Amino acid sequence: MTTIVLTILGVLLVWQVVIRLFRKRYHFPAPAFIGRFLDSDIRREMQPPDKLIERSGIKQGMRVLEVGCGSGAFVTSVARVVGKTGKVYALDIQPAMLRQLKVKLTKPENQDIKNIKLILGSAYKLPFEDNSIDLVYMVTVLQETPDKQKALKEAGRVLKPGGVLAVTEFLPDPDYPLKSTTIKIGEEAGFILDKVLGNFWNYTVRFVKQL
Numbered sequence: 001m002t003t004i005v006l007t008i009l010g011v012l013l014v015w016q017v018v019i020r021l022f023r024k025r026y027h028f029p030a031p032a033f034i035g036r037f038l039d040s041d042i043r044r045e046m047q048p049p050d051k052l053i054e055r056s057g058i059k060q061g062m063r064v065l066e067v068g069c070g071s072g073a074f075v076t077s078v079a080r081v082v083g084k085t086g087k088v089y090a091l092d093i094q095p096a097m098l099r100q101l102k103v104k105l106t107k108p109e110n111q112d113i114k115n116i117k118l119i120l121g122s123a124y125k126l127p128f129e130d131n132s133i134d135l136v137y138m139v140t141v142l143q144e145t146p147d148k149q150k151a152l153k154e155a156g157r158v159l160k161p162g163g164v165l166a167v168t169e170f171l172p173d174p175d176y177p178l179k180s181t182t183i184k185i186g187e188e189a190g191f192i193l194d195k196v197l198g199n200f201w202n203y204t205v206r207f208v209k210q211l
């Protein structure tokens with residue numbers, strides 16, 4: 001048993017090192033085929049949407065933007081929490097990711113959801129007016145954007161004063177950064193640190209935009 005556990009840990013460690021070295025050299029968005037894993041039961045076990053929602057501070061009636069929504073692992077749960085008086089904008093740079101989300105939204109169990117808008121776009125140029133969004137959240141996305149400051153400043157532009165930016169990171173992600181790195185990047189972009197929630201492997205750093 002110990003041998004099996006050590007072998008699995010060893011393989012995971014080598015995989016992390018190899019892929020991190022590779023990604024240091026080559027920047028590209030997570031390939032769309034991993035969308036199936038991202039929106040799978042295993043992922044939901046490891047990173048439950050209700051926990052993410054609670055940590056991010058998502059509440060009924062909010063206008064919420066997910067930057068880099070991928071195949072939509074969290075979008076439907078968020079849409080149910082913000083409810084009819086709220087709205088969810090699900091933005092991603094890859095059409096193939098948004099196609100997976102579109103298919104998910106056509107499933108019978110999601111027919112009650114009418115408050116999600118899918119947007120093909122970039123974190124660098126959000127198609128929203130200044131001060132128009134209550135909360136922006138990103139899950140395993142920020143480190144994937146080569147110009148993090150540009151992405152965060154753009155999030156800051158569209159957020160209302162006092163609005164929330166919630167950045168969640170998750171260790172199996174080969175771009176996973178330490179909490180201190182995420183805090184530093186957010187503060188450099190002019191956000192005020194509000195709360196750090198979760199554990200080493202799976203955490204959310206919540207910032208607020210200055211009033």
Ligand SMILES: C[S@@+](CC[C@H](N)C(=O)[O-])C[C@H]1O[C@@H](n2cnc3c(N)ncnc32)[C@H](O)[C@@H]1O
Pocket residue numbers: 029030038039067068069070071072073074091092093094097121122123124138139140141144145
């Ligand atoms: C690792 S996936 C995470 C997807 C989703 N947030 C989740 O946790 O299931 C990262 C996503 O960010 C998107 N992405 C990367 N760079 C982006 C950018 N500059 N603007 C918008 N989306 C981006 C990718 O296309 C991909 O869908």
